[in-house]
Amino acid sequence: MKTCLVIGGGGFLGRHIVEKLLEKGYGVHVFDIRRTFEDKQVEFFVGDLCKKEDLLPAMKDVDTVFHCATPSPLSNNKQLFHAVNYHGTKTILEAAQEAGVQRLVLTSSASVVYEGKDIVNGKEDLPYASKPMDYYTETKILQEKLVLDADSEDFFTVAIRPHGIFGPRDPHMLPTTARMAKAGKTKFIIGDGKNTVDFTYVENVVHGHILAAEHLEKDSVVRGKAYNITNDDPIYFWEFMRRIITGLGYPAPKYNLPYWLVVALAVILQFVCKILKPIKEIRPTFTPMTVALAGTHHFYSCERAKNDMDYKPVVPMDKAIKLAIDSYPELRAET
């Protein structure tokens, strides 16, 4: 069987990709800056993706690279995002071609086209955000362009754009929501609560990645293209949150706050944090980006993935929410 390398394979999505590849009989190498698990079936390489000399040994005899490493999307470290997501991705592309890798699947993000305004059934041909709302989005755009431009006669690339990934071992969605609920900060709904968004169960994201890799052949239409991958079942942001919050045993949010008011507060808070930065680094959960995500429509069409690679979500939303909540007994409210 062919060997795959999962860069960022120690993280949330990466480790789920690793598990599915093993289940399908592929050989698996993992490359990550930290060792997060042990598995005799996996060859684990600890290193920094910004260093070609760290990457090359992990790429030996590898046919396909999955690149799903990133600094935390909720961080605000401009220098780190540029170093890892942009320069690091350039290094990965150079190393892969030097090592004779044939394919590379990038985990991009549907938010490369999002700049705080409503997106309704957005297709992949929407222009990239001209004013990205944070350094994460800014560098995901640069990264995706690099990868898609690198597609060539003997090196095939594709980018997968998931949105709002959740599931077992998710480091953001459920843990952040539970932390806020525990602190009594989930009483409010931002806006009228009727904004529709995509949340995507991790297994569906994995399925999209592996399908893309398996379609990445010389004459394939998927080469050099980006694909939205979601649950294909948009839901009100606040209905999804209500189900998570109550599923964890906390009371449902019930008071509505005007969207414009929360945006204004987030902008002021961001300004105050900037001024205080030399004295104390504060990272609020509510940034202009997170408020926009909680108060606007942002859902995406999966038609291109359905047509070009026969994508269909494998886990429906109701089951996905239950599986995610059940996987986090430690986040439940104490009774």
Ligand SMILES: NC(=O)C1=CN([C@@H]2O[C@H](COP(=O)(O)OP(=O)(O)OC[C@H]3O[C@@H](n4cnc5c(N)ncnc54)[C@H](O)[C@@H]3O)[C@@H](O)[C@H]2O)C=CC1
């Ligand atoms: N979580 C979400 O809702 C979404 C995530 N994505 C994308 O999915 C991918 C995976 O994200 P998650 O699994 O959620 O994040 P994660 O934080 O769980 O995993 C990222 C992994 O990258 C590793 N990493 C970071 N810097 C590194 C470096 N310099 N060298 C080697 N490894 C390094 C980390 O140690 C971590 O294990 C990312 O590309 C992210 O942009 C896209 C859309 C939504």
Ligand SMILES: CC(C)CCC[C@@H](C)[C@H]1CC[C@H]2C3=C(CC[C@]12C)[C@@]1(C)CCC(=O)C[C@@H]1CC3
């Ligand atoms: C409002 C509260 C009750 C709950 C806050 C939940 C947030 C932590 C998450 C809601 C939407 C999420 C999201 C991402 C991170 C976590 C949330 C802000 C991403 C920014 C992760 C990286 C991406 O590529 C896009 C995601 C969009 C949705």
